[in-house]
Amino acid sequence: MIDFEIPDDLAALRDEIRAFVVEKIVPYERDPRVTRHGPNEDLRTELVGLARDAGLLTFQAPHRFGGREPSHREQAVLFEAAGWSTLGPVALNCAAPDEGNMYLLSKIATEEQADKFLVPVIDGRQRSVFAMTEPGGAGSDPNQLATAAVFDGTDYVINGRKWLITGANKARTWIIMARVAPNAHGPDGPTLFLCDGQTPGIELERVMDTMDRNYVEGHGVVRFDDLRLPAATVLGEVGQALRYAQLRLAPARLTHCMRWLGAASRAQSIAIDHARTRTGFGKPLGEHQGVSFMLADNEIALQQCRLAIWWACWTLDGGAKGRHESSMVKAYVSEELFKVADRCVQILGGMGISDETPVGAIFSDMRAFRLYDGPTEVHKYAIARQVLRNPS
Structure with a gap:
């Protein structure tokens, strides 16, 4: 039986992370230290300090390194909450590439290597x-x-x-x-x-x-x-680098999807508020069929992406390598969330292509997401090879 219920303790932590991002991190989105090359090291250090004070820093780390070690399915819920702001994962120390690197090092680094290279990253002291x-x-x-x-x-x-x-x-x-x-x-x-x-x-x-x-x-x-x-x-x-890269990539593809699902949900929230309050041709934009259909398409896509991520995470939690499943989800989610962001820009009109809201930046970042950890075409090629070898 498939149970989509989120346990109370997980929901509480999700809400705590979301509240932290909204209250403490969102105000930094207009900080001049967010440059065209992303947040600089000085800003990262300040944001990490806020998460450390809140007891939320690197919550995904293994128990032996002081983290909460959530399952992949639990990560899906928590990383989505962190991604409400693109600065959220930076503050919480669950952003790429550190998150994927910490995962890899926790699996294959020697104790000496972990002490020198992994622990300082988990602690937020270095990248x-x-x-x-x-x-x-x-x-x-x-x-x-x-x-x-x-x-x-x-x-x-x-x-x-x-x-x-x-x-x-x-x-x-x-x-x-x-x-x-x-x-x-x-x-x-x-x-x-x-x-x-x-x-x-x-x-x-x-x-x-x-x-x-x-x-x-x-x-x-x-x-x-x-x-x-x-x-x-x-x-x-x-001689084993490619094997280790795959060990890192399957979960990392999914955590990318989780974080960007949070960002796309934020863009949808902004678009909904705009459609409720902005009027055109005698009524709120949301009452025009073209806008309402875009909002509906977004809501469908967000939920389908969420369920796809949860399914792949369930596969990993069951002990599978998840290469095929993570490729399917990465290809689908990256394309669908880009469409969500694009529709949000369209709903916002001229404001959508400006920095008046974070939607324009989310759109640009989402376009790049379609290439992270392999472009859609490479994933589809791998999916097709798997299907041809093992038809259902």
């Missing part, structure tokens, strides 16, 4: 990056990984160039994907490395100008120039 995407190399197809790591038996020397590395500016915990070259000392292949962002050999060339403004310090272009790392910095096993 992390996942450095995989390359110009002309790894992206939607990580098999095109071009960054090379040469092992001399003691150290790995890494050379390569990455871009669209979210939060690279001022981040301290770095997860770097590089291809270990064949060598006489051990295995080779795509590998993850952990290091401090201040290690010599990491050069931030620039921060890219992009259409989204919700990630701390934006997206960087990074060069690794003879970055020398000891063997102890390997995260997991040599």
Whole structure:
């Protein structure tokens, strides 16, 4: 039997998170420290302090690190509440890429690595990056990984160039994907490395100008120039980076969907208020059929997205890897929520394309969301391959 009831304790925490975001975080949305490259590090630190004081910081962390360790289904409820403002996940420390990186590190980092690289991120004292995407190399197809790591038996020397590395500016915990070259000392292949962002050999060339403004310090272009790392910095096993990336990606796709469902719900709320109060041609906008139909389409889409997310989370909570399910949900939800945001802009009219409300920014960010963790077309390709191999 399927039960859609939200338990009282979970509903209480959801409401607490939503109230915190509305009362404490929404007022910061017009702060000048929200730049075209997203909130800066100074603003993030201030917001994190508010969440720490409220006892809500990194609520999704495992119990052993002081968190509440909600199930995936519980996360769906809580992350949606956090996403009511795009600054909400930043404050609560459940935003990408830190949330996905914390999940990965909690699964495969050694105790020593966790103490040095994971705990400070959970505590909100530093940020992390996942450095995989390359110009002309790894992206939607990580098999095109071009960054090379040469092992001399003691150290790995890494050379390569990455871009669209979210939060690279001022981040301290770095997860770097590089291809270990064949060598006489051990295995080779795509590998993850952990290091401090201040290690010599990491050069931030620039921060890219992009259409989204919700990630701390934006997206960087990074060069690794003879970055020398000891063997102890390997995260997991040599040659297993693509497997670990999948371990991270299935839940991360869903948490993206959860957060953006919250943002889209916020846009719908603003559009509803506008349709109630703004008049045109002798009556409130909401009484015109064209506007009312858009609001109805939004409400249908929001609920269908919510149920799709819950279904995939149920799959993960049951012990499945969820690659197929998370691809289906990411492809569907990212497209539908973009349509929701687009209709909200349309309902608001000229105000919708301005910064008078957060709807315009949500729309721009939602367009970028359709590309995060793989564009829709890549997910559909993977879905179709699965269907062809295993027809129902």
